[in-house]
Amino acid sequence: MSEILASVGLALAQLGILLVLAPGLNGLIKRMKAVLQGRKGPPLLQPYFDVLKLLRKDSVVSEHASAVFRWAPTLYAACFATAALLVPVFWSRAPLAGWGDAIALVGLFALARFALALAGLDTGSAFGGMGSSREVAVAALAEPALLLVLFAVAWRSGGTDLSTASAYLVSQAVAVVAPSQLLALAALVIVVIAETGRVPADNPDTHLELTMIHEGMLLEYSGRPLGILVWASHLKQIVLFSLITALFFPFGLASAPAEVPIAFGAFLLKLVALAFVMSLVESSSAKLRILRVPELLGAASALAMLALVAEVVIR
Amino acid sequence: MIGAAAVVDGLALLLLAVALFSVTMRGLVSGVWLLVVQSLLLAFVAATIGVSSGAAHMWAAAILTLAVRAFAIPAVLFRVLAAVALKRETRPLLSTRHALIVAVGLALVAYLAAGRLELTGAFPARQALPVSLALIFIGLLLMATRRKAISQLIGLITIENGIFLTGLIATLGLPLFVEIGIFFDLLVAVGVTAVLTLRINEQFDTMNTDELRRLRG
Amino acid sequence: MDGPLPGLVLTWQLDGLSLLFGLVVLSISAVTTVYAIGHARHHHGFPGSGLLYLLFIGAMLAVVVAGDGFTFLLAWETMSLASFGLVLTDHRRAGVREAAWSYLVMTHTATAFIVAAFLLLARTSGSLAFADWSARAPAVDPVAASIIFVLGLVGFGTKAGMIPLHVWLPRAHPVAPSHVSALMSGVMIKLGIYGLVRLSFDWLAPGPAWWGALILGLGVTSAVLGVLYALMEHDLKRLLAYHSVENIGIILIGLGASIVARSLGAQAAMTLALVAALFHVVNHATFKALLFMGAGVIDSAVGTRDLERYGGLLRRMPITGLCFLVGSAAISALPPLNGFASEWLTLQSLLALGRASDDPLTALLPLLAGGALALTGALALACFVKAFGISFLALPRSPQATEAREAGRLELAAMATLAFACVALGFGAVPVVSFIGQLVPLAAVPTAGSALGLTTAGAGRLFVPGVALVLLALAVLAAIVPRLLGPVRSHIAETWACGITLQPIHEYTATAFAKPIRLMFRDIVRPVRDVGIVHRAGTRFVASVHYRSHIAPVFERYVYLAVKDRLVAAAHVVRRAQNGSLQLYLAYVFAAMLTALLLAR
């Protein structure tokens, strides 16, 4: 009975921390991008203010919208919350390690995308439809690359379970710099860029309807539902970042309660590093036209395949 | 006995001559008369074989040939020609000269084929078997090259004569009641063909079988 | 009961595999019959159609329990003929006759291949009984086994709707009444899979690796091309028909993987892959039948099958909408539903196969197939967002859609049961998989269904109910926590459309929704697009623009129509031989006589 309480506690703790950190991470990336581009940039806590403001505001719902529009945000948030519990962030074993693995994670991401895309279509506005159509198109190309990366990792560590993958990497430290590992990392970074709607694939900061993919679907939302959606997309970003850290730099994961502060510090460090990489990428490249995105994601799939070949053939 | 075989050989060669001659003839009436001559020769052959081998049924065969082939069938044909009031065959597919050359060629092929059949136990007339094969091939040639319905019928009867001759030579004719059956069939066949020819003439008011080429595919 | 030929007895056999497929046939047929009764007031078939429907179901059952080659073929073709008759129910609509004809001819050709395969098997084992075949399977010499395998693959593949042989499926299913196409798509094409499983596991001994690789390759092609063609369709039933092709592709991937594992001798991977394929058979039967029933209800409510005329149906047909949503989520392999469970299992089996084979090439092939499977899943998601979104959400695009009314009680009951089945199969994945594991007559290594969750040798774990529970709990949390910040009100207003009131014409259409993907995959799908602009007389002002785009039917044009035209052209040439001239006919007889004499020399 006690270890069930412990695991529930661990789960809630992990979820709480990630929820708290999520807007901060986004603010950090914005800040770093601004500095790189020679501007002062918004304050670090700006995303927190936005989210809390939205959560307290009334919402305007379109007359044509159906139940899908009303329940999509909750389901969207729930998906990423569950996904957050599948990834080993602080503790060596993820809270839900026994019940779901990498493929379940991909499935949850797909479920969230399904809900939001439908919500985008529900109000009948052309921008929502365009956003959904492009979101599912981009995702269609991102998923094979993501899965091939997971297969490459699973091939080496013997299974698709994230906890065993990170535990294997911790035990085989030399594997971090294996060629297949680096290729897989590159592929995963591209996929994360596409998934979180970062610059080369999509522009998170713009409000020009025709260019937005992820924002397009949120266009009709306002007030509290919009707040939930924004917070959830931040959560999505931090879950993806933690997926990268878990699969490629799993060092410093706590296996005993004493090591938790070190794990927390290590995780923060990794987040800052990744944030810096992301802001570097965003500042250095321009947004691709929608029909060029397949080439980017095609490159990601190619890299993932190379990683597989490297993994299987060269060993 | 100067040897029935020699007589039969002579008659056979005569038959061959008549057949070759019929290839060159254009007139329908003369064609029928040539048939009558063929039948007479056949009857004579049957009689000679009857005399030399003493087989009673050969006499019956000879009389039947006279009655059916020489008399009944030409009678039917003449009545049809009279009804149709048409004397000449239109231009056949092969010109007379070519037809004759082909006919002679066929006769040679018949001789070769008969050689291979080597029916040792047959009636000793060496010429008869090749001639019968020649008759069959020439009959086919007639059917294939002539346009008028009646001349195709003449070709058909020439084939029947050839087969009948083979029968006579090889096995001294088939058992009697089979012979009677065959003769009866031949007569009915010519009768039915005659009726058909009259109907064709009435329908197409010509006997040219080129009209009969509409059923395709 | 002894059959029409000497020494031929109509025998029956019921083993694990037959039981599984029998259960699928029975359960789905029961539900579709309920639906058919409810649907009958829209759709009055010809007098005998009810009887024919029962015969169809009976024939499918007979196929599954047939014990020897002859009975199998009797039941197999009776099934085809019954479904052919049912497809012809409303033969007055355009194109129904050609579709039905091409369906029956392709099925009959497939049966010819199966007959050839059966007779080759009978040649080696001396009898038609399946038991003898499996007993003497090792005695079949390799070359004959390969020929039998290929013949069987073509025969059963056509019935299953595998890619190169799938052309009849998107033509026949849409024209058939929905309760028939639900049964055909849900169950009948699975009997093709049943045949393939029997052929490769029961009647033939483990063959060379290329057998499995061939099926794996065809499975991948069927999956990817099937979903791509589905995306390009805006006729709802054709879309669903192409999805059947896609899902058959997924099943074939599982089956191919298990056959490769069998030839490599990897027992664990073989069992896992086969169980994954069979589980997907069960799942696909449920959600495809559900979706076709939904499509049928919408078709009779709105009067057309064209997605572009639908819209806003969720308000008018809420329960149908909900069931269709569940079906769409299941087919797009979204967690907690059954589609996700079987796709998860298939991916695990591909990974297991990859790890099991030693030389690198055969290890790489399944992993790449896994990538293709992921692509298919994502594209399926896109397709069903389109299908559900365009037809059920936002504004109705046609007057008929505006007046659409909810389906009858029986139809809803049928759809609800299948929707519930999708959820139940998803949650109950563990017991179902272990049940299938026992049924499969192979050395069932106890990998598939351990108590807690689906575990595989490679330590991948999935406990669907757990994940669903957590998902639900967190959803409740996400709904409650923001309320702590005080109540908020929501106002109803117009959708913002840059200042003008929103018209249905502004909405996204199905063709537009699929446009990005169509352009991304244009060299595979080869869209043909023609735009006609009509100017107002004498002026440069545009009066109207006509936009027509369709997908080049590659297989139909370059394979099937090409063969048909050549055959007919050859027939015309040969027919000239009968030109009516007696002289020529005499020449034929003479020539025949000469050849006979030459032969007789």
Next chain:
Amino acid sequence: MSLAPLLVAVPLIAALVCAVRGTRAAGVSALAATTTLIVGLVVAFSSFAGPPEHAAAGLMYVDALSGLIVLIIALVAATAALYAVAYVRNAVAAQEIAPTEVRWFYVWIQLSIAAMFAVPLMNNLGLMWVAIETTTLTTALLVAFFRRGHSLEAAWKYLMLGAVGLGFALFGLILTYYAASHALGEAAAALDWDELRANAAALDPALMRVAFALVLIGFGTKAGLAPMHTWLPDAHGEAPTPVSVLLSGALLNCAIYGVLRFHLLTAGTLGAGFSSDLLLGLGAISIAVAVPFVLVQHDLKRLLAYSSVEHMGIVALAVGIGGPLGLFAAAFHMFNHSLAKTTLFVAAGALGQRYGTLRLTRMRGAFEVAPLPALGLVIGTLAITGAPPFAPFASEFGIAQAGFAGRPAALAAAVVLIAGSVLVFGGMLFHVLNVVLRTAPRRLHFAAFPFATAFIGVPLIVLLVMGIWLPPPLRDAFTAVARVLQVAP
């Protein structure tokens, strides 16, 4: 005393009565047909049970093979004669046949039935040849009965080709007689089947090879085997439907019977190799030749005629494959084909009279115009093209199974059979669907079709039942025929 002679006598008497009492000819012919049906069934089933028996002072010889042919002729003749009553009345109403001609129609029908019954019953091969020749002559005028240009053309070709073919057969017969008289000595009995079969080994092999070649081509022409089949589509297409039924259902089988008799003889002399391979070859060619003419066709009855060419090819192929299963399936297939083809021709005739034409393009919407014949046409087509639940599939499956189990040539033949039947299935179904579906034209002729359910329903149900379960008497019948046809391998 066997009833066999009655089979020939009854139709002859009926023909005489019809000639004399023209007005009630239809009734007389129908009565005669039913009596021959009953007598035929008795003769056939007694021949299957017991050993071969002689009748009419040794003139007639009835064994299982002739019993099968008698059975087929009895059934087909009964159907044709009974259907003729309605058909002729419609034809007279439509001014296609002059009232005065009706009497002669029935005379010739009965004469041809008598001739057909004579073929299987004759012991002497010479008389068998005479009987076959008589069938040709009696049916020739029937083919030309409609006095249209096409019918006359068809009859002319039918007669000419038939006569030439039978001429070759006669030549072959003479060679056999020569070989027999030298081997057996006494002249008269030399052509009797039972003696010939008993000491076939004594005959001179070289001569028998030539004789069989000639007879195969001769009787093959009458049986419609390709390439000598050219007259068949014309004759069956243009003849009045009851005559087409007789031709397709019964006459072809008589000719095949002649071929089978000589096949048994030659097999006795020089082993089954030579004649079986020839039969295989001709069978395969017939199937192959029939395919293009079925795929592209403009006339319904010609379509059915080409299907007959294909099926006679299948029967020849089956006998060529041989073996107990192959021969059983051959006999079974002859029976199935006659039954199915009769139904198809009856349905086609009924539809033809309703539409006034047999051109496939002008026959549309048959389900609306005449539902039962349309249904009969569709189900009949499914049956004749070998779709499983029906009996022809069972026999074709048996033939293919025997083929696959047999020698390489048999395997190749079985593959041709399967491929051919699939292509023919596609072609025929396409045409029949076009006829049956679509919307019917407005101006239609009135044509009564009494007892339609019996003519079409009964045979199709029998075919369906036989496809699944073969009634024991028929099973024993086909086994007995297979035993007769069994030649030492």
